[in-house]
Structure formats: C-alpha cells, structure tokens
Amino acid sequence: MTAPRTAPVPRTTTAPRRVAVLVGSLRGGSYSRRIAHALAALAPPSLDLEIVEIGDLPFYDEDLDGAHPPEPWTRLRRQVREADAVLFVTPEYNRSLPAVLKNALDVASRPYGHSAWAGKPGAVVSTSVGALGGFGANHHLRQSLVFLDVYTMQQPEAYIGNTAKLFDPQDQGALPSDERAAGQLRGFIDAFAAWVERLVTAPAPAAEAAR
Numbered sequence: 001m002t003a004p005r006t007a008p009v010p011r012t013t014t015a016p017r018r019v020a021v022l023v024g025s026l027r028g029g030s031y032s033r034r035i036a037h038a039l040a041a042l043a044p045p046s047l048d049l050e051i052v053e054i055g056d057l058p059f060y061d062e063d064l065d066g067a068h069p070p071e072p073w074t075r076l077r078r079q080v081r082e083a084d085a086v087l088f089v090t091p092e093y094n095r096s097l098p099a100v101l102k103n104a105l106d107v108a109s110r111p112y113g114h115s116a117w118a119g120k121p122g123a124v125v126s127t128s129v130g131a132l133g134g135f136g137a138n139h140h141l142r143q144s145l146v147f148l149d150v151y152t153m154q155q156p157e158a159y160i161g162n163t164a165k166l167f168d169p170q171d172q173g174a175l176p177s178d179e180r181a182a183g184q185l186r187g188f189i190d191a192f193a194a195w196v197e198r199l200v201t202a203p204a205p206a207a208e209a210a211r
C-alpha cells in the first residue's frame with residue numbers, strides 16, 4: 001500500500017523553493033557531488049538547492065525505529081519533510097543505485113504511513129565515468145520513487161557520462177569546463193524549476209479533493 005500523500009503547501013511568499021539534494025556517492029572527490037554543486041550554481045533564483053548528507057545514516061533497522069530512532073534518521077526525515085522538492089544525483093554501482101542512497105530512501109519512508117517523500121516533486125541525475133551515464137541506477141531509483149509517490153520529472157532525462165572529463169583538474173570552480181555538459185545541466189535545472197512550480201501549485205486531483 002502506498003503511504004498517504006501530503007498536500008503541497010500553498011505559496012505565501014516569493015522565497016525560493018527549497019530543494020533537498022541527495023548525492024549517492026560518499027567519496028571526497030565525487031563527480032556526482034561536483035555535478036550537484038554545478039546544478040546549485042546554475043539554478044534559477046526560484047530554486048535553492050542544499051545537499052542533505054546521508055553518509056552518517058545507520059542502516060535501516062525496524063528494531064531501532066521506535067520512540068527514540070537514531071538522530072541522523074530524525075534529521076534526514078525532517079530535512080526531506082521541510083523541502084519543497086527533492087533532487088537525486090547519483091553514480092551507478094553495479095548497474096543499480098548505491099546502497100547508501102537506497103538506505104536514505106528507506107529511512108525517510110518510515111515510520112509506516114508517515115513517509116517524508118510522499119507528494120514531493122523530484123528529479124534524477126545519474127552519473128558515470130563510463131559512456132552510458134548510469135542508466136541502470138537512474139531507472140532503478142525511479143522504480144522506488146514511483147512507490148514512494150515522488151512526482152519524478154520525466155523529461156529531460158539526465159544521464160551524465162564520462163564525468164572524469166567534464167571538469168578541468170586545475171579549476172576547482174563549480175561549473176564543468178565542458179560547455180556542452182554545462183548547457184545540459186542548465187537546461188535540466190531550468191526544466192526542474194518549471195516542474196516544481198507546476199507541482200507545488202497544482203490543485204489537488206478531484207478524486208482526492210472529494211474524499
């Protein structure tokens with residue numbers, strides 16, 4: 001059974017939409033993290049991207065999920081709940097998503113009936129040092145997001161390949177030195193801004209409103 005959907009909060013200010021960014025790699029030199037920073041730098045003023053850390057989350061264990069769950073779980077759940085939207089930037093591990101990211105999905109999906117994900121607009125960027133751009137990770141992640149009731153942007157898709165070649169090793173700036181990649185990321189984050197705005201201002205579906 002799918003968790004109940006949380007209604008989007010009506011916009012009362014012109015403050016930017018808060019986007020919780022989850023990065024599926026923990027290593028210091030992660031290209032995925034660099035791409036997340038590039039997306040934050042390229043984002044229009046209507047979006048405010050902030051990386052939510054997931055490396056300190058204990059593995060999900062129902063036995064720990066009682067009155068006093070681990071603090072990092074509580075923190076993640078709060079950060080996701082407070083965000084207007086969620087963005088995933090992840091490498092592919094063995095043709096799927098990294099365990100650390102799946103763990104974060106599981107942690108914030110509980111307690112049962114109180115998923116922090118439900119009803120959020122979302123998007124997926126997959127990355128790889130190879131040419132295929134993490135297609136397997138992208139689509140395995142999308143499969144879970146269907147169940148979690150995250151409204152995942154369909155187009156444009158973002159499979160970012162050859163990540164080791166996108167950044168100038170001498171330049172620690174946020175943007176890829178590869179202009180084509182920078183343009184692709186700009187188009188993606190602009191489309192996501194429009195997607196978020198559409199979703200958070202959408203009227204509740206008639207069937208739900210009638211309940």
Ligand SMILES: Cc1cc2nc3c(=O)[nH]c(=O)nc-3n(C[C@H](O)[C@H](O)[C@H](O)COP(=O)(O)O)c2cc1C
Pocket residue numbers: 025026027029030031032033090091092093094095096127128129130132133134163
């Ligand atoms: C355990 C593991 C599995 C991997 N599996 C894949 C894979 O299935 N497909 C792929 O394109 N790259 C794979 N890679 C290579 C990653 O694309 C590469 O390590 C990449 O730089 C990881 O992303 P990051 O730079 O954000 O850490 C794998 C790497 C690791 C460590």
